Amino acid sequence: MRDDTTTVDPGVSDAGTETPRLSIAGVGRDFHTRNGVVHAVSGIDLTIQRGEFVALIGRSGCGKTTLLRMIGGLLPATTGTIEVDRKPLWRDGRLDSSAVTKLGFVFQEANLFPWFSVIDNIALPLKLRGARKRERRARAQELAELVGLTGFESSYPRELSGGMRQRAAIARALSTEPELLLMDEPFGALDALTRERMNLELQRIVLETSSTVVFVTHDIPESVFLADRVVQMTPRPGRINKTLLVDFSKPRDVYLQTTPEFNEIVRSLRHELDEEE
Amino acid sequence: MPRNRMRLLPWIVTPSLVVAIVATWHIVVKVRDVNPLIFPPPGDVGEALVELLGEGAMWSAARVTVTEVIVGFLLAVGSGLAVGVVLGKVPWLEVSVRPLIIIAQVSPKVAFVPLFVIWFGFDMTSKIVLATVLAFFPVMLNVLLGVRSIEQGQREVMRSLNATRGQTFSQLEMRSLMPYLFAGMEVGIVLATIGAIVGEYLGGNDGLGNMVVTAMNSLDAARTFALILVLSLIGLVLFLIVNELKRFFIPWHESVYGLQNRGV
Numbered sequence: 001m002r003d004d005t006t007t008v009d010p011g012v013s014d015a016g017t018e019t020p021r022l023s024i025a026g027v028g029r030d031f032h033t034r035n036g037v038v039h040a041v042s043g044i045d046l047t048i049q050r051g052e053f054v055a056l057i058g059r060s061g062c063g064k065t066t067l068l069r070m071i072g073g074l075l076p077a078t079t080g081t082i083e084v085d086r087k088p089l090w091r092d093g094r095l096d097s098s099a100v101t102k103l104g105f106v107f108q109e110a111n112l113f114p115w116f117s118v119i120d121n122i123a124l125p126l127k128l129r130g131a132r133k134r135e136r137r138a139r140a141q142e143l144a145e146l147v148g149l150t151g152f153e154s155s156y157p158r159e160l161s162g163g164m165r166q167r168a169a170i171a172r173a174l175s176t177e178p179e180l181l182l183m184d185e186p187f188g189a190l191d192a193l194t195r196e197r198m199n200l201e202l203q204r205i206v207l208e209t210s211s212t213v214v215f216v217t218h219d220i221p222e223s224v225f226l227a228d229r230v231v232q233m234t235p236r237p238g239r240i241n242k243t244l245l246v247d248f249s250k251p252r253d254v255y256l257q258t259t260p261e262f263n264e265i266v267r268s269l270r271h272e273l274d275e276e277e
Numbered sequence: 278m279p280r281n282r283m284r285l286l287p288w289i290v291t292p293s294l295v296v297a298i299v300a301t302w303h304i305v306v307k308v309r310d311v312n313p314l315i316f317p318p319p320g321d322v323g324e325a326l327v328e329l330l331g332e333g334a335m336w337s338a339a340r341v342t343v344t345e346v347i348v349g350f351l352l353a354v355g356s357g358l359a360v361g362v363v364l365g366k367v368p369w370l371e372v373s374v375r376p377l378i379i380i381a382q383v384s385p386k387v388a389f390v391p392l393f394v395i396w397f398g399f400d401m402t403s404k405i406v407l408a409t410v411l412a413f414f415p416v417m418l419n420v421l422l423g424v425r426s427i428e429q430g431q432r433e434v435m436r437s438l439n440a441t442r443g444q445t446f447s448q449l450e451m452r453s454l455m456p457y458l459f460a461g462m463e464v465g466i467v468l469a470t471i472g473a474i475v476g477e478y479l480g481g482n483d484g485l486g487n488m489v490v491t492a493m494n495s496l497d498a499a500r501t502f503a504l505i506l507v508l509s510l511i512g513l514v515l516f517l518i519v520n521e522l523k524r525f526f527i528p529w530h531e532s533v534y535g536l537q538n539r540g541v
């Protein structure tokens with residue numbers, strides 16, 4: 001662990017001077033509801049370097065999903081700019097689809113298509129991009145292996161456990177080799193043991209594919225276990241409260257979570273959340 | 278109960294029940310000495326059925342009726358699918374025509390047969406129209422429900438993948454509404470059959486429905502019964518075809534999957 005783990009400097013990481021994968025500047029989002037305007041997210045500055053794994057944490061309702069949906073092009077920002085590889089995601093209120101093709105999204109629900117087999121679900125993004133059947137099957141097969149679904153290629157999603165479905169969803173998001181993988185509490189619906197296994201799997205996959213990841217969770221130990229950097233948000237309006245570098249070498253194993261260093265970081269993040277009250 | 282025994286169950290129970298019903302029928306008719314002109318014993322019906330199956334006229338009449346049902350059904354599926362999808366995707370349009378749909382739906386469509394005959398003549402067209410009109414509503418309403426029931430999360434997946442409208446339609450919407458379409462079709466095929474037969478009863482010069490009316494007018498109850506059996510058989514076969522199509526097209530859906538893999 002490094003001295004600057006408690007830096008309260010949101011925008012910057014130390015990954016060098018190359019083009020950042022993602023640059024977010026002054027991003028905010030309001031919702032107009034029956035009860036007036038909700039400032040869901042406000043004044044977000046965040047830069048993420050290639051190969052970085054950033055966890056977004058915060059209590060429910062602090063704007064994590066809203067921020068991630070804006071990064072994913074699913075929701076336009078009210079203010080500010082979002083750039084992927086220095087290219088704006090939105091231009092004149094229109095989504096730049098060439099920027100969106102660089103992204104992969106994993107939702108809290110696996111959202112697989114029940115009418116497709118596992119392999120066809122994984123290959124769906126490639127199908128939409130016009131890849132030939134043989135080509136996309138071969139690629140999907142590799143991905144099924146990568147996420148540990150060998151033997152289930154021709155199963156329907158309904159025949160899989162929750163953890164396996166989420167693996168398939170991750171494989172689907174990886175199929176286009178996204179520059180940036182966005183994950184919104186992907187393991188939130190899984191039991192604790194499955195979740196722990198999925199975290200190890202995710203770590204392995206991310207290392208193997210050298211992906212850049214933004215990972216939303218409300219689970220502090222999970223965020224510390226997975227991330228190079230933990231970004232903590234506070235609600236009303238959703239802002240970045242604190243970022244924290246996590247410097248344990250990777251791959252990390254589950255016993256890291258029993259070390260005093262690990263728990264020290266977890267404690268400081270939890271303390272921060274309790275202060276909010 | 279073990280699965281394979283569960284599968285055998287209908288093959289044992291159904292024939293036994295049929296035998297029991299026919300036996301009861303026979304006994305009741307004989308014991309109470311019912312006039313065979315009113316309620317013929319099963320033996321007479323069987324004889325009439327054998328005779329009927331030997332008549333070339335019956336087969337050509339059956340061909341007419343089946344054609345009416347199938348053409349009417351296909352028209353209903355095509356138009357029901359198209360209208361259902363459009364209304365499902367354009368909420369303001371659905372809201373504006375909803376009163377009309379309800380009126381059309383509750384109106385006794387069979388009462389329109391005389392008009393259909395005036396407009397389309399005594400031959401097959403007027404029966405096809407009635408079959409279509411009857412089968413249209415369940416198909417259309419189910420498709421409409423299907424379009425509305427597409428999961429938001431699955432739509433988000435298509436959006437995050439930068440899918441075009443056409444791709445979203447072909448990969449998500451169309452497939453997601455298939456179970457609803459088939460639910461509508463299973464009701465629709467039965468109603469199309471009823472439509473064709475009623476059309477022939479009321480304004481026909483051909484088809485099995487017309488043969489029923491002729492048999493009834495000559496007070497031939499056994500032959501009437503036999504014709505009804507033939508019509509039921511046709512209805513059953515058509516329904517089974519739709520059911521088989523469903524198994525082929527949506528093997529992933531609970532209604533098919535559960536049946537095949539859990540025997541429920």
Ligand SMILES: Nc1ncnc2c1ncn2[C@@H]1O[C@H](COP(=O)(O)OP(=O)(O)O)[C@@H](O)[C@H]1O
Binds near residue numbers: 060061
């Ligand atoms: N579509 C929406 N309409 C109105 N309010 C919304 C909408 N989406 C999110 N919000 C509000 O924005 C805030 C942040 O929500 P969200 O991003 O889902 O938080 P989190 O993912 O951290 O739980 C909440 O107060 C929520 O009610």
Ligand SMILES: [Mg+2]
Binds near residue numbers: 064065
């Ligand atoms: Mg959320």
